[in-house]
Structures are given as C-alpha cells and as structure tokens.
Amino acid sequence: MNLYFNQIAAIVWKDFVTELKTRELLSAMFIFALLVILIFIFSINLSIVKASEVGPGVLWVAFLFAGTIGLNRSFMLEKENGCLMGLMLVPADRTTIYFGKLISNFIFLSIMELFILPLFMIFFNIEILEYLGPLLMVIFLGTLGFCALGTLLSSLSSNLKTREIMLPILLYPLLIPIVIGVVRMTGQLLEGVPLLDMMKWVGLTASFDIIYIGVSIMTIDHILEE
Amino acid sequence: MMDQEINEDSGGESSILVWLTGITFFAAMAAIFLFVPTEKTEGPIQRIMYFHIPSAWLSFFAFFIVFVSSILFLWKKEREWDIYANASAEIGVIFCSLVLITGPIWAKPIWGTWWVWDARLTSTLILWLIYVAYLMLRAQTDAGSMRARYAAVLGIVGFLNIPFIHFSVLWWRTFHPQPKVISSEGFGKGMDPSMLATLGVSLGAFTLLYFLLMGQRIRQEKLKDEIDRLKREKLFSS
16 A cells, blocks of 8 residues: 555656756646636726626636646646656556645645635735635535546547547536636625535535546546557 | 348348338327327427427437446457447437537527526536537547547546436426426326327337337447448458
C-alpha cells in the first residue's frame, strides 16, 4: 500500500518539477481565468444586476475554462516523446497514473483559484472573507468533481486527432449537474445562507465526486491500454 | 452457402418485424387521429403527446441499452456489444431530437413560449448533448479496439450522469406537466381510458420501431465488417 502511494507521489512530483521548470501552465491558467472574468464584466452591466447573483456563475465559468486548459495539457505533455508509454511501462497499477494526474491537476487548479478569488472579490465588490471557510469547502468539492471526470476524459481525448476540441465537448455536458450545484451553493453563501441549509447540494456534489472517481478507477485500465 | 442461409433467416425474421411494426403504427395513427377524443382545454395540439412521450421513452430506453452494451463490451471485449451500443446511441439521438422538436411545437400554443428552462426540458437537452458528444467521439476515432473502448467508457459515464442531471435540474426549477400515466393516485388514474389506450398503442409501435431500426443498423454494421475483412483478404492475397 505504501508503494502505491509512493508511486502516486512520484507522478505528482514529476508534474511539479516539470511545471517549476517550464512555468507555462499556472500563469496561462491564471491569465486566462482573469480574461474570462473581464469579458463577463464587460458583457454584463454590473450597475443593473446584483453582483452576488451573477458573480458566482462568472467565477465558476472562469474556473472551468481555465481548468480545461490544464486538463488538456496534463496528458498532452505525456504524449510528447512517448512519455505516456514510459509511464505505462512502469510495473505499477494503472490507477496510479490516474490518481497522480488527478492530484496534480487538482493542485494546479486550486492554486490558480486561490489567486483568482481576491481579484474576484475586488472586481465584483463582494465581501467573501466572512464566508471563506464554507466557500473554500464548496470550491474544494467542485474542483474535485471537475478534476475527477476531467482527468478521465483528458486521458481519453489525448489520443484523439482533435484532442483540444473534443475534451470540452465531452466534458461540459457531463459537468452541468456539478456546475448547477456549485454555482447555486456559492450564490447562496454570498447571500449569507449557511452551508448547513444546502446539504442536498453538498450531498449531490460529494456523491458526484465519489461516483466519478470510482468509475474512473474501474475504467482507466481500458483507456490506458495499447 | 452457410452465410447465405443465415442472411435469409434474419431477413425472414426482420420482415415479420417490419409487418408487425407497420400494422401497429397504422393502428396507432388511426387511434391518434380518428379514435381518441380531442382534449377539452388544449385542443387538437394535445395529440402531439402521443408522439412526444413514446419518442422520449424510446430515447431513454436506447440510452439504457447503450449503457448495458458498454458495460458488457468492457467486460467481454466482443465486437458485437460495440455494434449494439453504436446502433442504440444513433437511434436514441434521433428520437431525443424528435422529443426536443415536438416539445416546443406543443409548448408554443399551450405555454406561450417555445422553450422554458424547466427541469425535464433541460435534462433532455443535456442528455442529447452527451450522446451527440458520444457519436462525435465515435466519428473522430478510427474503427477498432480503441474506438470501442473509449466509446464504452463514455457510454457508462454518460448514463451514470442521468441521476445527477435529474436531481440538479429538478432542484433548480420545474414547470413540466406532472406525469399523468404513473402518478401518485395510481396507474393511469390521471387520464381518460381512451387516451391511455392510444398512448399504449403508440408506445408499442415506437418500441417495435426501435427493434426494427436496431436490427437494420446491426445488420448494416456487420456487413460493413464483412466487407472490410474481404477487402483486407483480397489486398494481401494479390
């Protein structure tokens, strides 16, 4: 069991070293998310609509779009020079590749989100500090669900001819339930509703996360098979 | 010689199915346009329900078959299940599109708008998008084991999404007419018997149509495989 975790950690570490060396992904994700928020601010008139009503939607759209860049890159990087083949040749369970990629995607996306949140607060003039705890919990659940399904589909789409196009087409319809859930929860939190009043949404997102991690464990062997 | 006999056999079976489907459809049309009385408040437009509900039933059933075939494919790795999943997804998408077309035609005079962001409408639209993506994935990859495996994974992931879609959009908002056939009052209590009978015939006709289309599509796909095999054989022998 210890070996299994070490193998996962090795894959996560490898992704981190690559990122530290190239510094391509995090900055690109951050700037892209910022641009998405800006474009939304220009396309909606904030003096008419309530910022706390449209804000959560804009925030999550920015997270998802920027996250898709990260997902697209995560397996594409491995396709270059046949690195994925190398990973698959390692005498380890294939699920370690999935978990390693899931964790590194999750950490990259979370770092980006932590940088975006203060900017979101400033641009939309929304006070988030007093709801920070529950908000981070909602962001955790949403990001985990996004990465759980996204990592699976990204491992699949990286082998297609039109990979950057196919990933969003496959991923976004499946993410709609979780998007509705997290946007609703974020909006309610910013209105001052405690998280305990939204347990059905928490349950929905949490079970989404668990089921899709489970399905990925069961099906990843069939995707990473050459 | 053997092959020919098998083909003739399946031809015989499918011709029975063709006749059965044809007759049931004829009966359904007669019931819908001649037998069943016009609904009091909604008028003749209500008759579209006899196409709308069976199409919805057929598409959900087809997506369920995709799910089952996908699991069986990953388990057994037989080309047969891949063909079933592919054929069923195609039929499901067609009838899901019909649901999305007939719905607004009914909604415009009754609700006054083509589309509302109601739970069932939204979930049908999402479902349509998922299975269109499934067919696109199939179109993007070359025939072979990879396509079948990827499609099977998506077939499973997509179907497991249905409960999440259902609850998320239900808690989001809903105005769709409540189910009349199986309601809390008991089976078929919310509807006139003649309407229920017509709907039943129509459901039967659509279900038969599903099997007819499936049979045709499976046969077509198998013939395609056979042609590919013969092509390769001839290519390497010459």
